[in-house]
Amino acid sequence: MRLILLFIFILLTTVSFAQKKAAIDSAIDSVDVKIEKYYNTGISDSLRDHLKTQIKHMNKYISKDSLNSKAFLQRGIYYSQLGFQVKAIADYDKSLKLDSNEPVAYFNRGLAKARFRYSYDACYDIKKAHNLGIEAAENIYQAYCKMYHSQIEKILPSGN
DSSP, X not given: OHHHHHHHHHHHXXXXXXXXXXXXXXXXXXXXXXXXXXXXXXXXXXXXXXXXXXXXHHHHHHHHOTTOHHHHHHHHHHHHHHTOHHHHHHHHHHHHHHOTTOHHHHHHXXXXXXXXXXXXXXXXXXXXXXXXXXXXXXXXXXXXXXXXXXXXXXXSOTTO
């Protein structure tokens, strides 16, 4: 990593802006490729490539129809499978902004937030997913969200 930063510093002092930007982008991409395999070590390279292809396909679809909540939800699922939880959460947020009653988006966002220890937010989303019809969410809520039951039940009584 230090070698890459040194390379970037040297480039910044000797080349034009366009060349600098291209060199920095290339360095960042190479670091991302090396780090990416550590995000979700449980998937094969072929599945990783397949998911990346699916994300590119969804990007094209979203560029044509940016009001389709299911497209953001699906891209979020792909990001989550790759281990990119921050990107997944952002897509689940976009999906829910377009359709606030999408139970799968709440459920997946809750699971993604739980990976970052956003405990209250994760539990809220999981409870909301259950209230919208995902029965499996109730088991997770009861097992892992005991600390937040009283707070969340005031805001989201069962069935709402």
